[in-house]
Amino acid sequence: MIHWKRKKFRVLEKDQDPTDKIVDRILGELRKEDHPETEAMEEAKRQKRKRWKKTGIIAGSILAVSIGIYLLINLQTYTSVRTVDTYPVSGAASNEYKQFADGVLKYSRDGISYLDQKGSEVWNQPYQIQNPVVDVNETSGAVADKGGNAILVFNEEGLRGEIETDLPIERISVSEQGIVSVILIDESSSQILCYDAAGNILVEHKTSVNGTGYPMDAALSPDGEILQVLYLYTQDGTITSRVAYYNFGQEGESETDHQVTEQEYKDVVMADGFFMNQSVSAAVGDNMLTIFRGKSVPEEAVKVEIDKEIKSVFHSQKYIGMILKNEGKEGYELRLYNDRGQMAMSEDFSGDYSNVKICGSQVIMYDGKNCSIFTRGGIQKFEGEMNSNILEIFPVAGVNKYIVMNENGMEVVRLVK
Numbered sequence: 290m291i292h293w294k295r296k297k298f299r300v301l302e303k304d305q306d307p308t309d310k311i312v313d314r315i316l317g318e319l320r321k322e323d324h325p326e327t328e329a330m331e332e333a334k335r336q337k338r339k340r341w342k343k344t345g346i347i348a349g350s351i352l353a354v355s356i357g358i359y360l361l362i363n364l365q366t367y368t369s370v371r372t373v374d375t376y377p378v379s380g381a382a383s384n385e386y387k388q389f390a391d392g393v394l395k396y397s398r399d400g401i402s403y404l405d406q407k408g409s410e411v412w413n414q415p416y417q418i419q420n421p422v423v424d425v426n427e428t429s430g431a432v433a434d435k436g437g438n439a440i441l442v443f444n445e446e447g448l449r450g451e452i453e454t455d456l457p458i459e460r461i462s463v464s465e466q467g468i469v470s471v472i473l474i475d476e477s478s479s480q481i482l483c484y485d486a487a488g489n490i491l492v493e494h495k496t497s498v499n500g501t502g503y504p505m506d507a508a509l510s511p512d513g514e515i516l517q518v519l520y521l522y523t524q525d526g527t528i529t530s531r532v533a534y535y536n537f538g539q540e541g542e543s544e545t546d547h548q549v550t551e552q553e554y555k556d557v558v559m560a561d562g563f564f565m566n567q568s569v570s571a572a573v574g575d576n577m578l579t580i581f582r583g584k585s586v587p588e589e590a591v592k593v594e595i596d597k598e599i600k601s602v603f604h605s606q607k608y609i610g611m612i613l614k615n616e617g618k619e620g621y622e623l624r625l626y627n628d629r630g631q632m633a634m635s636e637d638f639s640g641d642y643s644n645v646k647i648c649g650s651q652v653i654m655y656d657g658k659n660c661s662i663f664t665r666g667g668i669q670k671f672e673g674e675m676n677s678n679i680l681e682i683f684p685v686a687g688v689n690k691y692i693v694m695n696e697n698g699m700e701v702v703r704l705v706k
Contacts, residue, residue: 367704368673373690376408378698386681386694388648389425390445393681393694396421401432403445406685406692408699412447424463426511429486431463433471442467442486450486460506468513472504481507481518483537492537494546498522502531506562508570514538515587517570519559530559532572532579540585549586554579561602569628571609573602578609580630591630597622605647608633608665612645612654623652623663636667648683655679662704671704 378384378395387394392405400415401423418434425431429449433440440452440461449467456473463469467486473479481504483492494516496504502522509516520531534550541547557574564570568584576595581587597613600621604610613622615637625634638661642654650665657678662671675682677695684691689704 364668365706366669367671367689367706369705370673370675370691370702371705372676372700373703374407374701375697376699376701378404378408378694381680381694381698382696384680385421385423387423387425388646388681388683389430390428393683393692393699394423394425394430395694396423396432401441401443403443403447404699406701411445414441414443414448416441422461424461426463426465428465429463429467431461431467431469433458433461435459440469440471440484442469450488452484452488454482456480459504462508464509464513465511466513468509470507470509470516472507474504479504481516483509483513483516492516492535492547494518494535496520501533502529505530505558505560508562508564510564510570511567515564515570515585517562517564517572517581517587519562519572521558524555527555528558530554530557530572530574532559532562532581534570534581534587536585538585550581550583550588552579552589563604565604565606565609565628571604573599573609573611575599578611578626578630580609580628593626593630601645603645603647605649608647610645610647610652612642623654625652625665634663634665634667636663636669638663638669644679646683651684653682653684655682675702676700 384395384397389403392403395402395404398418398421400413402413403411405411418439419437420435421432422435423430423432429444431440431442436457438454438458442449452469454471454473456475459472459474461469461471468483468491470481470483472481479496481494481496482490485491502520505519505521507516507518514537516535518533520533522529532552533548535541535547536549537547541549554574554577557577559572559574561573568582570581570587572579578593578595579589580591582590597616600612600614602611607628609626611624613624615622620637620639623636623638624632627633640659640661642656642661644656645654652663654661658674660671660673660675660679661669664670675693677697679693679695681694682691691702693700693702
């Protein structure tokens with residue numbers, strides 16, 4: 290192979306002789322022959338840069354369009370619905386409904402069943418209960434006869450066990466493991482018991498009006514190991530609430546009655562208590578929200594004074610919600626707090642809604658046909674009427690899609706303008 294050396298040629302600053310141009314071209318071709326892999330790599334890099342640039346432009350365009358579609362969908366208020374699918378449910382009008390797992394529970398005095406998102410019955414459990422009340426969490430649920438003595442524990446697969454109590458049932462709470470806490474009350478005494486799903490008594494705690502106080506509410510931690518009880522009693526003529534926690538694991542073995550925490554609140558009626566997760570729980574009174582933190586020994590972490598009359602309280606694993614009555618003007622305030630007691634959202638609205646719930650990042654309120662939906666960001670996503678009286682409603686996968694249970698059965702609807 291012939292190798293040319295550039296030093297044998299003189300480069301002209303201005304006009305270049307035609308012969309020199311020919312020689313330069315030959316030299317360039319010879320260099321390519323000497324280093325073909327270098328030229329190929331350079332070409333590959335150039336092509337790669339072009340592809341990356343093209344891909345970046347496409348990705349940027351897709352992202353911009355996606356953001357635009359997201360804002361278009363989520364930053365406006367819808368006023369109507371369009372029915373996407375309808376699934377008939379037998380005896381729909383004579384039943385009550387509650388969202389559970391990926392489907393919905395249908396229950397009445399005669400039994401309880403679990404329906405999937407197409408209205409098909411996954412399981413059915415008959416019973417005779419005069420006044421059914423239902424409590425559920427992510428994985429387990431329980432139905433009890435308020436004022437009676439029967440409790441049934443279930444999960445997505447069906448019945449897990451049955452419980453029979455000695456005293457009338459006032460309130461129930463179920464953990465994710467299927468452990469059930471029960472407040473039992475009659476004219477002369479009250480008890481708080483915890484049962485496993487098979488009906489075995491795990492905890493028995495007696496209360497008295499003159500001692501511990503009247504039990505207003507009880508809740509179990511997700512693992513069923515911590516019991517929260519809200520008591521109300523009168524002390525020196527003053528109404529006082531007491532929030533107590535009982536640990537039935539190792540941490541509470543050395544404590545009297547397994548009690549690990551007690552906090553008193555004067556001139557406050559604490560009536561709602563719940564666990565948001567294993568480490569965070571809350572108690573809500575008529576003018577106060579208190580958040581407790583601690584997995585084994587909960588301690589008061591935040592106390593928030595509520596400056597308005599509380600109409601209703603609801604919660605999820607992330608937020609505590611309240612409907613507050615406005616003073617000096619009409620309507621109500623929808624307020625959300627996070628698990629640190631910080632206000633996460635506050636929006637005024639009009640209308641009376643007897644049902645309110647949090648589903649993911651949405652607050653859904655409904656009464657009869659009327660429905661209002663707010664996003665976590667404070668956007669009123671929907672305000673209008675459904676096709677029939679709403680018995681239960683919750684969002685499902687898809688753009689603006691919801692399952693609505695009504696007297697005709699199950700409807701899948703989409704929010705529209």
